[in-house]
Amino acid sequence: MAGFSDLAFQAAMAGYLIALICYGIEVASRRGLVPTAMEAASAQRVHLAKVGAAGSRATGSTVTGYTDADVDDELDDDDDDDDDRAALAPWGVRFGRAAVVVTVIGVLANLLSVVTRGIAAGRLPLGNMYEFVSMICLASVTCWLVVLAKNRAPGLRQLGLFVLIPVVILAFVAGTKLWIPAGPVPPSLNSYWKWIHVTTVSLSGSVLLVSGAASVLYVLRHRFDRKLSEMPDDEALATSVWSRMPSLPTLDKIAYRTAIVAFPVYTFAIIAGALWAEVAWGRYWGWDPKETVAFVSWVFYAGYLHARATSGWRGLRSAWINIIGFAAIVFNLFFVNMVVSGLHSYAGVG
Amino acid sequence: MSATDTTTVPSGGQVPPARRRVRPAIAFLRNTWRGLTSMRTALILLFLLALASLPGALLPQWSLNESKTSDYIAAHPFWGPLMNRLGFFEVFASPWYSAIYLLLFISLVGCLLPRTFEFARQIGARPVSTPRNLARMPLHAEYTVDGTAEQAADRAEATLRRKHWRVSRRTESGGVHTLSAEKGYLREVGNLVFHFSLLALLIAVAIGKLFGYEGSVIVQVGDPWCSSSTSSYDNFRPGLTVDGTDMTPFCLQIKDFQATWSPSGQALSFHTDVNYQAAAEAGGDSWHSARVQVNDPLRMAGERLYLLGHGYAPDVKVTFPNGDVRNYSTPFISNDPMLLSTGAIKVPDPPGVPADQLTQHQLAIAGLFAPTAAEHGGIMTSVYPAADKPGLAVDIYRGDLGMEGGRPQSVYAISQDQVDKGALVKLDRVNLYVGDSTTLDDGTVITFTGYHEWVSLQTSYDPGQTLALIAAILLLAGLMASLTIKRRRLWFRLLPPEAGSGAGDELRRTVVRVGGLARTDQAGYGAEFDEVSRWADDGTGSDTGTDEGTATADGTTGTTGSNTGTDGTAAERE
Ligand code: HEM
Numbered sequence: 012m013a014g015f016s017d018l019a020f021q022a023a024m025a026g027y028l029i030a031l032i033c034y035g036i037e038v039a040s041r042r043g044l045v046p047t048a049m050e051a052a053s054a055q056r057v058h059l060a061k062v063g064a065a066g067s068r069a070t071g072s073t074v075t076g077y078t079d080a081d082v083d084d085e086l087d088d089d090d091d092d093d094d095d096r097a098a099l100a101p102w103g104v105r106f107g108r109a110a111v112v113v114t115v116i117g118v119l120a121n122l123l124s125v126v127t128r129g130i131a132a133g134r135l136p137l138g139n140m141y142e143f144v145s146m147i148c149l150a151s152v153t154c155w156l157v158v159l160a161k162n163r164a165p166g167l168r169q170l171g172l173f174v175l176i177p178v179v180i181l182a183f184v185a186g187t188k189l190w191i192p193a194g195p196v197p198p199s200l201n202s203y204w205k206w207i208h209v210t211t212v213s214l215s216g217s218v219l220l221v222s223g224a225a226s227v228l229y230v231l232r233h234r235f236d237r238k239l240s241e242m243p244d245d246e247a248l249a250t251s252v253w254s255r256m257p258s259l260p261t262l263d264k265i266a267y268r269t270a271i272v273a274f275p276v277y278t279f280a281i282i283a284g285a286l287w288a289e290v291a292w293g294r295y296w297g298w299d300p301k302e303t304v305a306f307v308s309w310v311f312y313a314g315y316l317h318a319r320a321t322s323g324w325r326g327l328r329s330a331w332i333n334i335i336g337f338a339a340i341v342f343n344l345f346f347v348n349m350v351v352s353g354l355h356s357y358a359g360v361g
Numbered sequence: 362m363s364a365t366d367t368t369t370v371p372s373g374g375q376v377p378p379a380r381r382r383v384r385p386a387i388a389f390l391r392n393t394w395r396g397l398t399s400m401r402t403a404l405i406l407l408f409l410l411a412l413a414s415l416p417g418a419l420l421p422q423w424s425l426n427e428s429k430t431s432d433y434i435a436a437h438p439f440w441g442p443l444m445n446r447l448g449f450f451e452v453f454a455s456p457w458y459s460a461i462y463l464l465l466f467i468s469l470v471g472c473l474l475p476r477t478f479e480f481a482r483q484i485g486a487r488p489v490s491t492p493r494n495l496a497r498m499p500l501h502a503e504y505t506v507d508g509t510a511e512q513a514a515d516r517a518e519a520t521l522r523r524k525h526w527r528v529s530r531r532t533e534s535g536g537v538h539t540l541s542a543e544k545g546y547l548r549e550v551g552n553l554v555f556h557f558s559l560l561a562l563l564i565a566v567a568i569g570k571l572f573g574y575e576g577s578v579i580v581q582v583g584d585p586w587c588s589s590s591t592s593s594y595d596n597f598r599p600g601l602t603v604d605g606t607d608m609t610p611f612c613l614q615i616k617d618f619q620a621t622w623s624p625s626g627q628a629l630s631f632h633t634d635v636n637y638q639a640a641a642e643a644g645g646d647s648w649h650s651a652r653v654q655v656n657d658p659l660r661m662a663g664e665r666l667y668l669l670g671h672g673y674a675p676d677v678k679v680t681f682p683n684g685d686v687r688n689y690s691t692p693f694i695s696n697d698p699m700l701l702s703t704g705a706i707k708v709p710d711p712p713g714v715p716a717d718q719l720t721q722h723q724l725a726i727a728g729l730f731a732p733t734a735a736e737h738g739g740i741m742t743s744v745y746p747a748a749d750k751p752g753l754a755v756d757i758y759r760g761d762l763g764m765e766g767g768r769p770q771s772v773y774a775i776s777q778d779q780v781d782k783g784a785l786v787k788l789d790r791v792n793l794y795v796g797d798s799t800t801l802d803d804g805t806v807i808t809f810t811g812y813h814e815w816v817s818l819q820t821s822y823d824p825g826q827t828l829a830l831i832a833a834i835l836l837l838a839g840l841m842a843s844l845t846i847k848r849r850r851l852w853f854r855l856l857p858p859e860a861g862s863g864a865g866d867e868l869r870r871t872v873v874r875v876g877g878l879a880r881t882d883q884a885g886y887g888a889e890f891d892e893v894s895r896w897a898d899d900g901t902g903s904d905t906g907t908d909e910g911t912a913t914a915d916g917t918t919g920t921t922g923s924n925t926g927t928d929g930t931a932a933e934r935e
Contacts, residue, residue: 201630278836285829292669300418314408
């Protein structure tokens with residue numbers, strides 16, 4: 012059973028890698044295509060924000076930006092690529108579709124691997140870092156597929172590239188560096204609060220990965236839009252791959268909506284961790300390095316939500332805050348577990 | 362903040378000098394207060410808090426690991442002491458850390474109080490009247506229905522009320538009826554609950570820091586132990602107001618310790634069975650029995666008792682040259698999976714030695730205990746954590762243990778300084794199994810007779826803990842309410858046939874104009890709006906408008922959100 016789980020994990024790894032390549036090919040094939048209206052508006056908005064900074068009050072009402080409702084509409088839009096542009100870049104679109112199919116296959120293999128690993132170990136498969144990271148890959152990619160299925164904004168599929176890059180890295184680190192044989196966990200890790208805690212941490216972390224990926228693309232797209240607004244007539248720029256990425260408001264919405272799903276779960280996970288700490292170590296909070304960095308990332312996500320409600324911090328700045336929040340989670344997972352050791356000894360890594 | 366706040370003093374000399382100084386001072390205070398309670402300041406303080414927490418994770422901390430911290434300071438002769446003075450090794454008790462979170466919480470209070478009053482006011486108030494131009498709302502629709510405007514308004518109002526919207530009906534000139542409705546007040550309740558819970562959590566933590574304590578102790582299986590004072594513990598960490606005078610003296614008898622291991626030596630479970638007497642019964646004859654396990658503490662009235670670890674204490678019999686026999690059983694500690702343990706048995710007062718010669722004749726037996734011993738070339742290791750074949754691999758020293766000097770030394774090791782100085786001389790290195798003995802040059806016989814097990818226990822007391830749990834639950838509930846519930850507004854304007862314009866006229870039907878606005882994130886209101894906007898419809902309606910969004914220029918362009926955070930959304934701008 013354990014051997015089968017490892018095989019399935021390798022299949023998942025391969026699936027993710029192939030999907031990543033396919034997403035990459037689709038993105039590359041976008042060069043030379045004309046942006047949609049919303050995508051153009053995205054660039055225009057950055058431009059106007061700059062020009063309008065001086066006289067924003069006066070021009071505020073005449074600017075033709077877009078509303079949240081527009082963004083909702085865009086998120087509901089059917090991806091027009093498959094119809095309108097199929098003629099222009101049929102192979103690129105085909106790779107994009109293939110990427111989604113391979114992603115699904117990869118996620119199924121990943122699921123199989125996680126389930127059989129749990130059966131082999133006779134417990135929830137979240138007892139060491141290998142299993143934890145495997146679960147994160149599974150849940151992140153699942154979350155990505157849900158986002159993709161629920162929102163049909165043009166170009167959204169290309170966000171897949173940015174989701175799969177970290178997933179593939181994580182999967183390879185898990186498969187090569189973190190792997191340990193399936194086995195029981197030490198008694199100190201065997202508490203139901205611990206299982207609740209670890210499950211919710213991995214689930215919320217996975218959704219936050221998708222959120223962070225959207226924000227990374229937001230930052231990149233913002234950079235492109237700014238360049239474009241400086242050189243609006245540059246043909247190569249206007250039709251570069253970036254012009255076909257999802258628009259800024261779409262990315263912002265996706266990042267926000269995933270974050271507000273994940274944030275309460277993450278909050279719950281930290282509370283469950285505190286309950287476990289009370290049961291295991293006699294205090295609910297002790298500023299152990301792991302707890303401290305979890306607190307730091309929580310504060311960053313609280314900051315993200317605040318930033319989105321604070322003028323001057325919306326958009327680019329809040330995207331950065333979201334990215335830093337996720338970086339703190341990754342830091343906690345790898346650096347704190349493996350380098351700074353606290354009470355949170357995770358079975359199986361040195 | 363408008364500029365008039367700061368330019369308070371009119372030009373000219375009419376203002377008395379004293380007031381001239383006072384008014385800017387007040388203005389300064391007021392501006393400081395406003396600045397402090399603005400959301401932007403809260404945001405910056407949040408990031409400062411995160412930043413300031415990081416050294417607590419990356420640098421060793423006194424409260425977590427004293428030896429690591431002092432090693433670190435010793436290894437960095439310049440930076441170490443400086444950072445120590447600045448509180449970098451005690452981050453969460455440092456003045457700068459406290460300053461940040463206190464400022465943050467002042468900011469929080471300053472922001473919450475007005476928001477609470479504002480919300481209380483809104484609860485009592487009618488939903489805001491219908492804006493003139495509903496077509497400018499982010500969501501809007503227009504259609505016509507049969508019947509009078511009044512009938513349509515009745516219909517919509519009835520449905521709105523049934524669906525728990527708060528509705529206010531008004532009439533405008535020309536027989537125009539309007540309905541303004543609002544829903545989702547719980548969002549604001551959730552938000553306030555969330556933020557107040559943060560305050561409650563801080564208070565709970567403070568209570569724990571003031572009145573709580575933690576003590577840890579190693580007790581041998583079979584021994585009794587009472588928590589009569591702070592000195593009953595090996596290690597005691599009191600809260601700021603705890604001096605140990607009024608501790609509740611509970612007592613324990615450690616009946617046994619059980620561990621199970623997998624064949625490969627991986628630990629599967631630990632537990633210890635104890636008899637205990639809570640404070641009120643201390644000294645009496647009634648004992649309760651309980652099982653304490655890892656992840657399952659014993660909860661008494663106030664204190665909690667935890668099983669943190671366990672280990673072995675080798676039993677050693679020492680027969681001194683003068684014929685005296687003493688038995689020693691000293692805990693050895695381990696962080697090896699197979700429980701290869703290290704420790705030292707110290708004999709500071711060998712019998713039959715004159716007091717002034719004691720420091721030449723003190724004994725130490727220091728080394729390793731292996732529960733299941735195996736030897737490779739004389740080196741003893743442990744191959745299994747259960748005590749199947751106990752072995753003791755020790756060095757035996759005689760001389761001055763160095764215990765009179767001021768510096769406290771570890772009970773698990775001898776002072777290497779004394780060895781280096783030549784004050785403590787190694788006599789022998791032996792590997793012993795149960796029953797084996799070794800004889801020293803002066804005739805002292807050291808016999809390895811067996812082992813005891815010990816458990817390491819921790820007592821915790823935190824009177825703020827329940828409050829912390831309640832605050833955490835409320836925090837989560839408030840957060841979920843504030844993130845899932847949408848505060849949304851809906852307006853109907855029902856124009857009777859005469860007043861209607863455009864499409865409805867020739868059919869002489871009532872024109873229904875609907876506008877909708879979610880006061881925070883618009884996400885998801887669209888679908889609901891499509892439904893609720895039809896509530897004035899009796900089934901005869903036909904669309905004349907669209908529900909496309911219009912230019913409200915949200916986001917970075919041309920708008921500045923409210924600083925106080927009361928309602929920094931598109932809502933109030935239109
Ligand atoms: C102790 C630090 C604080 C934390 C951890 C915190 C956390 C949060 C969180 C997680 C939210 C999101 C809930 C939501 O979107 O409805 C929120 C919203 C909000 N917070 Fe705080 N807060 C803190 C301090 C403050 C302070 C000091 C202020 C006021 C100056 C403030 C004002 C607000 C406002 C106005 C919202 C609503 C934003 C919105 O509706 O999106 N918060 N806060």
